[in-house]
Amino acid sequence: MTKQNPTKLDQLEKMILRKNGASIAEMMKATGWKQHSVRGALAGALKKRGLTIISQKLDGTRRYSVEKSA
Secondary structure, three states: OOOOOOOHHHHHHHHHOOOOOEEHHHHHHHHOOOHHHHHHHHHOHHHHOOOOEEEEEEOOEEEEEEOOOO
């Protein structure tokens, strides 16, 4: 049995789970998607996976990450 390659949604999820999250530009580069597609994935498919996505502006760049549960 061969290991399946991660989907682009899996890649986005992994990126926003990082300590510093990810910017739209980083996610666009990783997936090859346009800005509206990345935003749509954040607002739709990743939220449906049960993730609470937050955005913060750090050093002039908006970064997206997953809200840590208390």
